[in-house]
Amino acid sequence: MIVVTLAELPALPLHTAGKYVAGAYIVLFALVLIYVAIMAIRLSRIERELGELLACAREGELSAGPGERPAGPGERTAAAGAGTQPDPAVPAVCPPGQDDVAQPESTLA
């Protein structure tokens, strides 16, 4: 079916100005592709940051005692100093994310 359809279609005169037309349409394709790649990088960064935040939130719940309000990662040091021993495997505070590092968004945007 596809072969028949393609056979019915008129042939494109690519031998004359084909390279210019192809170049122009490739430019649009490349622009969209670059944009999609940038969006993929952004998405992976957001996913990584969300994972870090989720880990921080879980750690906050673990460090809080029964009936206590789950402490935020920023409050964890004080809570640990009051009674429980801090887990050495867990950093004292949530690590700063990409957004907290001075980085102009315009470089990626």
Add this chain to the structure above:
Amino acid sequence: MERSSQPQAGLIKRGSRARGETPAYSKGLRTLSISTVIAMAVSLSLVFFYAPLEAEQGFLQKIFYLHVPLAIVALCGFVLGGLLAIAHLRTRDPRWDYRSYVVIHMSLIFAVGTLITGSIWAKGSWGHWWVWSEPTLVSFLIVFLLYATYQPLRFAIEDPERQARYASVFAITAGAFVPLNFIAVRLSTAYLHPRVLGSTSNLPGSMALTFLVSLAAMSLLFATLCKYELTAKHTRAQVRALRRRLEGQAEARRAPRSAAPSLQHVTAMTAAPPPGGRTTGQR
């Protein structure tokens, strides 16, 4: 930073009222994306398999269906950015500045596409990549260079509130310049560059239909990319606000300097004050 405290307090108030009503920029994104893909596919099919070859330029004229819609959408985007900036200055709502920024940003990308495809067309048609005596080309380059200063202007201003205001004034002024520039070029005497608007009726029906479908597809692509950009930036701001909330220091760390709007309304809505803590507006 002294003058920024008052508008920020307003933001908090507005954010508190709208808590739980965070704008969902991703609403309708799927439908829009599917529509764009379909429209682009139909457009390309019409361009290559339906529209007849032009008598003078032949196959090279197929660039017309890409280059002209790109230019029209880019210029309309610049004007739209100005209109959104007017809304920002009228309401002082940072969301309008946010939309204006994204629309102008995307228009700039489309303008790059216009310049590149135009150069390719010029090379194939006239034998030169660029013709300085052609007013349409030069005027579009001037508009492009004008808007190329938009991001550096934003980045040069540290205070987010002032940044948004100055950027809005720039967007309005430059947005008003775009149609004036367009009219001035059309009134000029040189008609080397092919005329499109105003002579569309001279196009055969099949060519006019293909052109209009291409224009619609390009507009949909523009709208989709803008929506993607809005959603991505909004999501990133939400994650940033959530991080501050989890760290219990909603306003201890200043946001890094950026040309992009600070999206304080997102922070205000998401980062509720911790027990006994202060709100951003109480600085």
